[in-house]
Amino acid sequence: MKLSTLFAGFVACLLSDATATALTYQLSAHERACFYAQTKKEGEKVAFYFAVQSGGAFDVDYAVQGPGHRVIMEGEKERQGDFVFTANQVGEYSFCFDNSMSTFADKFVDFEISVEGESKAQLPSKKGSSPEQTSILEESVFKISGQLSTISRNQSTSAPARTETSALFTARRSALSISA
Known part of the structure; x- marks a missing residue:
């Protein structure tokens, strides 16, 4: 079930007209889930937002890593976060949520990842x-x-x-x- 939900979210991102799409993910107890964004040039701004909507104490651990597994930011037992940072290296950045502290509670996490300069959908122009x-x-x-x-x-x-x-x-x- 989770794999099909993740696949549907991935397809929705590819077909979306927006540069970033807020997604909701069900993070099971003891689970660590990561999502990825690619930067194409140094100096691009990367925005990362999350909020725990339900489950347990409404908190989650998170970590953002850059190319070479370099830690950009991390936090423990956070309810929400809204960050913007400059990508100093070209490559893949990971955005991970960790619910290993929970013994039984699944959590629903809304999140959004956006990279400056991502191609935007073009509106059709009127003749x-x-x-x-x-x-x-x-x-x-x-x-x-x-x-x-x-x-x-x-x-x-x-x-x-x-x-x-x-x-x-x-x-x-x-x-x-x-x-x-």
């Missing part, structure tokens, strides 16, 4: 329109898309935090009423 008009429209569409993506991320990551805070508050109130 008689100038290239300047088309490029201005394209730029506006991509800006709006990015802003909507940011809004969506913020909404989806704040809901689990509100739920957890509410549950913690209720548990503390119950504990105080029992001890009183």
Whole structure:
């Protein structure tokens, strides 16, 4: 089942009109899963975003490695991250999530990986329109898309935090009423 889901996600990325596609991955207990991006020249910006949407304590370990397995960044028990770094080497970069600390809880992780300079899908141009008009429209569409993506991320990551805070508050109130 997981292999077919991963394959479907890969095909969706290839056929997508966007330069980056946010994906959701089910990370099983004790599992380490890696995803890859290729840089074609030095100095390209690479953006990496993730947020744990459900499972356990809503946390995951992560590691980003560059060519030659050089560690770019890593973290433990993180709920979310939003990073941009400069690729100092051409090659393959790995983005790994590790749930080995969990004994039973699967986690659903939303993530997005984007490399500066990736080819963007071209909008069809209307006959008689100038290239300047088309490029201005394209730029506006991509800006709006990015802003909507940011809004969506913020909404989806704040809901689990509100739920957890509410549950913690209720548990503390119950504990105080029992001890009183």
